[in-house]
Amino acid sequence: MANSHSSIVIAAGLSGVVSAINNGLAITPPMGWNNWNAFGCDVSENLLLSTSQQILSLGLRDLGYNYVVLDDCWQDPRGRDQNGKLQPEASKFPSGLKSISDHLHRQGFKYGMYSSAGEMTCARFAEGSLDHEVDDANSFAEWGVDMLKYDSCYHMGRVGTPTASFNRFKAMSDALKSTGRNILLNLCNWGEDLVHTWGMSISNSWRITGDIYDSFTRPDDLCGCNTLSPGDVNCVAPGTHCSVLFILNKVAPFADRSIPGGWSDLDMLEVGQGGMTDEEYKAHFALWAALKSPLFLGNDLRSVSASALTILNNPAIIALSQDPHGRSVTRVQRDVVGVPKDNWGVGETHVWSGYLHNGDQVVILLNAGDEDMQMSVSLAEIFVAFGPGGSAPHVKSDWALHDLWAHRMSDATAEALLAAKTEGERSRLLKKANWYNATEIPYAQGLANDDPRLFGEKVGVVEAGGVMKVDVKRHAAKVLRLRRVKKEGESFKAKGIAREERHERDEL
Ligand SMILES: *[C@@H]1O[C@H](CO)[C@@H](O)[C@H](O)[C@H]1NC(C)=O
DSSP, rough: OHHHHOOOOOHHHHTTTTTTTOOOEEEESSSSEESHHTTTOOOOOHHHHHHHHHHHHHTTTTTTEEEEOOOOOBBBBOOTTTEEEEEEEEBTTOOOOOHHHHHHHTTEEEEEEESSSSSOTTTTOOOOOOOOOHHHHHHHHTOOOOOEEEOOOSOTOOSSSHHHHHHHHHHHHHHOOOOOHEEEEEOSSTTTGHHHHHHHHOOSHHHHHHHHSOOSSSOOTTTTTHEEEEEEOOHHHHHHHHSSSHHHHHHGGGGOOOOTBBEOOOOOOTSSSSSSOHHHHHHHOOOOOTOOOOEOSSSGGGGGHHHHHHHHHHHHHHHTOTTTOOOEEEEEEEEEOOOOOOTTTEEEEEEEEEEEETSOOEEEEEEESOOOOEEEEEEHHHHHGTTTTSGGGGGSSSSEEEEEEEEOOOOHHHHHHOOOSSSSHHHHHHHHOOOOTTTTTTTHHHTTTOOGGGEEEEEEEOTTTOOEEEEEEEEEEEEEEEEOOOOOOOOOOOHHHHHHHHHHHOOO
């Protein structure tokens, strides 16, 4: 079943006609920057434009971060104008929103904005878009908006069944469509009303939990289900303090729902915000990439550190997110060390595994426990999606292990880049470092060409039928790309891969 499902999806993915929303957008997970995690309501024209300049000159736009998104709090607190139209607060956006979007478009960015499917926005600005969908969609289109983050606060009680929530969000989906402008819809109802079963039909991504906060594992009452029922996938109590580990546990049972055109949204990144260690941020980023979450930078890029920059600009990790196969890793192993199994969020280890377009397999070993440890996982577990109990033909091959963090940019290069005074100097530094440029070479092409910048460093081999043993530090993840070692004269007849290749050819 897994095989036939994924082959259908990949066939559709290549033709560009995919999810039921079918607007041709988000064929790979969308990437960009959103101001909320770092700035909350402190938004302005200057913030957006100084940030977009920084994204551009640090080379991040050309790694794929191309949406610049203005979150809540942009409205005039007096509400709509006399014609009933939404209006920005003039003191924050003196040139007007259209001028901002024109500026971003000239820089090669796309422009995102925010509203709520309720009577107010989440930060209680006067006007949500509930029952104003057509007017507001037209305003967004007039302002040159390319993406709408659509929240769910103050929903007037129109919630509690999948139908109630579906209809409330579908009104905006339809309104955006009828503007004639291609606007990506990022639905944000925190996993309520089984959104993972219908979000795909009307949106390009759907949030599955309350808001992330800058902690790797710390349970917090403000992420409701932490205390109500942490292990219950049906527990939805939207909150604002959900840890990385909480979100991973929440998405695990339906990690397979993301397909090209529609993605489970694990929320914006916290990398660079200061609350986690370097290893924690690396794990957070790699898992978000491999789980195909939209990848929205959430930090202040004007004061980004070398360590945060060199996490966020690692093309070998981003290539997992932008892989043409377009399917998430799934969890093939979960263990709890030294604590009762229902004690979520303490001492956990996970192994996540997923198929990639070129036949490689990505494997992420996460140690969320408090001690360094050796983790082990067998090829039979890694390839369980192709047949349980070691029946997958893949298990009979040797696999080379590539560490995808091995070629992380050096601190010295990053520090020089951050200290550079001119655009020209930055551009020279990036060239000298031979840094990846996805505008020049899209990830699909770089992967097809075996571009070494996307494949890390070979660190070992696991033999046919074998077990991988990997040392993983506490609160860290090892991120490995497994590449099949071809034997002399052998032709590989793994069912899953062969079938997918056939479908790709059909489509091409
Ligand atoms: C990436 O390549 C594009 C297209 O050649 C170019 O315009 C852009 O300046 C490059 N970006 C960087 C950071 O060098």
